[in-house]
Amino acid sequence: MQRQQRLHEQQVRVHVCGRVHDKGMQAKIISCRQTERKELGQCDQLTGSYTEQFLVDTAKAWLEEAALCNHVVICATIDIDYFASVNELYGHPVGDQILVHLANVCEELLQGEHAFVARAGDDEFAVFWRYCSFEGGIDQAINLFTHIQESAFIWEDEVIPLSVSMGIAHNELGAINKFEELFDLAQQALKQSKHKGRNQYSII
Numbered sequence: 001m002q003r004q005q006r007l008h009e010q011q012v013r014v015h016v017c018g019r020v021h022d023k024g025m026q027a028k029i030i031s032c033r034q035t036e037r038k039e040l041g042q043c044d045q046l047t048g049s050y051t052e053q054f055l056v057d058t059a060k061a062w063l064e065e066a067a068l069c070n071h072v073v074i075c076a077t078i079d080i081d082y083f084a085s086v087n088e089l090y091g092h093p094v095g096d097q098i099l100v101h102l103a104n105v106c107e108e109l110l111q112g113e114h115a116f117v118a119r120a121g122d123d124e125f126a127v128f129w130r131y132c133s134f135e136g137g138i139d140q141a142i143n144l145f146t147h148i149q150e151s152a153f154i155w156e157d158e159v160i161p162l163s164v165s166m167g168i169a170h171n172e173l174g175a176i177n178k179f180e181e182l183f184d185l186a187q188q189a190l191k192q193s194k195h196k197g198r199n200q201y202s203i204i
Contacts, residue, residue, distance in 0.1 A: 126186070165194050
């Protein structure tokens with residue numbers, strides 16, 4: 001029971017950029033978004049982010065529209081560095097809460113209907129932006145990477161730094177109109193980040 005209580009406390013005790021957000025407006029907004037997703041069957045049960053099916057369906061629709069209108073769509077894939085080692089060191093329940101933390105940190109910077117984060121695998125997330133300039137979309141992805149790097153997960157008074165690798169790709173103003181193709185490019189960029197030493201982003 002005490003361990004479950006500690007896990008619950010970790011869900012709301014999140015340090016971001018030196019500030020604590022546990023009962024603030026931002027947490028309420030994220031909670032409202034997650035409640036809406038649950039009602040629509042679009043909520044990942046663990047992290048509260050969108051499901052992989054939502055990711056595929058929505059990204060396909062965005063890319064098809066962008067191909068007709070020559071709009072920019074940006075995709076970023078995010079993977080937690082050495083996550084298996086974190087699970088081995090702290091245990092899977094703590095690893096699960098780190099995933100929740102990462103999802104919430106992403107949510108903090110994604111507002112409105114033109115950006116979303118979805119769980120794309122065990123410890124991997126995908127973020128999409130649309131209706132932005134190429135430079136603006138890339139800047140948003142880099143800002144998200146920085147925001148994640150500046151966050152830290154606290155477990156039993158121990159700070160566990162959150163190191164991630166990111167891959168960023170774009171649809172070439174509508175030239176890429178298939179989800180699989182854009183997602184694969186982002187995954188290639190993610191692999192570049194890992195091969196270069198992790199804890200960084202790469203752009204294709």
